Amino acid sequence: MSLPGKSHERQQEEEGDDEDDDIMGVSDYGDGDSFMDGERGSEGDDEVLDFTDPFSTEVKPRILLMGLRRSGKSSIQKVVFHKMSPNETLFLESTNKICREDVSNSSFVNFQIWDFPGQIDFFDPTFDYEMIFRGTGALIFVIDSQDDYMEALARLHLTVTSAYKVNPDINFEVFIHKVDGLSDDHKIETQRDIHQRANDDLVDAGLEKIHLSFYLTSIYDHSIFEAFSKVVQKLIPQLPTLENLLNIFISNSGIEKVFLFDVVSKIYIATDSSPVDMQTYELCCDMIDVVIDISCIYGLEGAGTPYDKESLAIIKLNNTTVLYLKEVTKFLALVCFVREESFERKGLIDYNFHCFRKAIQEVFEVRVKVLRSRKHQSQTKKSRRATPNGTPGVPL
Numbered sequence: 001m002s003l004p005g006k007s008h009e010r011q012q013e014e015e016g017d018d019e020d021d022d023i024m025g026v027s028d029y030g031d032g033d034s035f036m037d038g039e040r041g042s043e044g045d046d047e048v049l050d051f052t053d054p055f056s057t058e059v060k061p062r063i064l065l066m067g068l069r070r071s072g073k074s075s076i077q078k079v080v081f082h083k084m085s086p087n088e089t090l091f092l093e094s095t096n097k098i099c100r101e102d103v104s105n106s107s108f109v110n111f112q113i114w115d116f117p118g119q120i121d122f123f124d125p126t127f128d129y130e131m132i133f134r135g136t137g138a139l140i141f142v143i144d145s146q147d148d149y150m151e152a153l154a155r156l157h158l159t160v161t162s163a164y165k166v167n168p169d170i171n172f173e174v175f176i177h178k179v180d181g182l183s184d185d186h187k188i189e190t191q192r193d194i195h196q197r198a199n200d201d202l203v204d205a206g207l208e209k210i211h212l213s214f215y216l217t218s219i220y221d222h223s224i225f226e227a228f229s230k231v232v233q234k235l236i237p238q239l240p241t242l243e244n245l246l247n248i249f250i251s252n253s254g255i256e257k258v259f260l261f262d263v264v265s266k267i268y269i270a271t272d273s274s275p276v277d278m279q280t281y282e283l284c285c286d287m288i289d290v291v292i293d294i295s296c297i298y299g300l301e302g303a304g305t306p307y308d309k310e311s312l313a314i315i316k317l318n319n320t321t322v323l324y325l326k327e328v329t330k331f332l333a334l335v336c337f338v339r340e341e342s343f344e345r346k347g348l349i350d351y352n353f354h355c356f357r358k359a360i361q362e363v364f365e366v367r368v369k370v371l372r373s374r375k376h377q378s379q380t381k382k383s384r385r386a387t388p389n390g391t392p393g394v395p396l
């Protein structure tokens with residue numbers, strides 16, 4: 001396995017010139033040696049997509065996490081975003097007031113956790129729920145499946161209907177949580193029952209157009225990461241384009257399966273269109289853990305970060321499969337499943353990866369440009385507005 005330190009390959013890449021690159025197919029590739037190890041290069045540092053740019057908050061999905069007391073909200077947040085081990089969540093203290101926490105500094109995923117104890121009143125004038133729901137993309141409501149869920153269902157109904165009135169575009173996601181304590185039959189029965197009751201309540205209120213999505217989750221396996229991945233994916237407007245790019249990338253490189261990961265959370269924000277197998281996903285998560293852990297222990301120099309643009313790793317499994325991880329942006333990594341014989345053409349994969357990386361930056365840049373021009377337009381409009389004495393304002 002290559003450690004995620006400064007690689008010779010990367011230096012070669014930076015020297016390359018690559019203005020008119022297109023993804024190459026196996027048939028285009030010739031004898032397989034001429035472009036070994038990405039000699040065709042990659043873009044310079046200044047072109048690397050910077051998600052810390054103020055405009056880029058617009059490409060990040062914003063999510064609220066709500067639910068009754070002790071349903072598992074803080075645990076979900078700690079396990080998914082702070083690498084806390086599930087057993088440690090047993091010692092988390094309960095939150096007594098509304099508690100808001102932003103998870104946005106080190107990840108592609110930008111969301112707020114709202115810990116709502118059961119007694120909070122949506123009709124309380126001091127509680128500005130309109131402000132909360134207006135800028136929200138998804139609302140995750142966590143229900144403890146090991147507890148009596150009737151009160152949770154009533155709270156879900158109130159939350160969803162209040163949110164929908166303010167912002168009908170919110171995606172409503174229900175996590176039927178702590179299912180590790182249920183048998184397989186019981187899981188399905190609980191999901192069916194919750195689904196039925198929640199939708200009946202909406203029909204009774206004449207709000208059948210509200211769509212609720214349900215997920216069975218637990219912090220003791222990867223189901224919480226998978227569910228979060230699906231929630232986040234729905235909020236990424238560029239998803240069809242990303243999927244398309246990944247499809248082109250794998251079909252031209254002889255790759256079996258590929259995931260685009262948010263490294264900090266291990267949420268996959270896109271994959272190719274072949275079905276996702278849970279074990280494959282788990283292996284990718286484990287690989288990211290290994291890379292970050294090894295990098296933290298042995299790879300850090302000075303004030304460096306465990307994941308940077310030189311990060312890459314190759315792990316050969318004993319079943320003729322190779323796992324290949326490469327950095328895409330500050331927050332995102334690509335993890336590929338490649339057969340050993342296809343990995344012999346690593347140069348092709350690297351070259352196509354470079355094209356993919358460039359395309360992905362262009363996809364996000366388009367949105368940033370649109371947002372910039374909108375902001376510029378609204379500023380110009382404001383400055384052109386008539387002044388109090390009736391004369392038109394002079395644009396600055």
Ligand SMILES: Nc1nc2c(ncn2[C@@H]2O[C@H](COP(=O)(O)OP(=O)(O)OP(=O)(O)O)[C@@H](O)[C@H]2O)c(=O)[nH]1
Nearest residue numbers: 069070071072073074075089090094095178218219
């Ligand atoms: N078995 C099981 N227990 C879980 C799971 N997720 C959380 N828990 C446990 O549920 C308890 C409550 O979790 P918290 O994360 O504190 O719940 P919360 O919703 O943040 O609670 P408040 O802060 O009171 O609103 C803890 O003891 C967790 O260990 C899960 O997936 N399975």
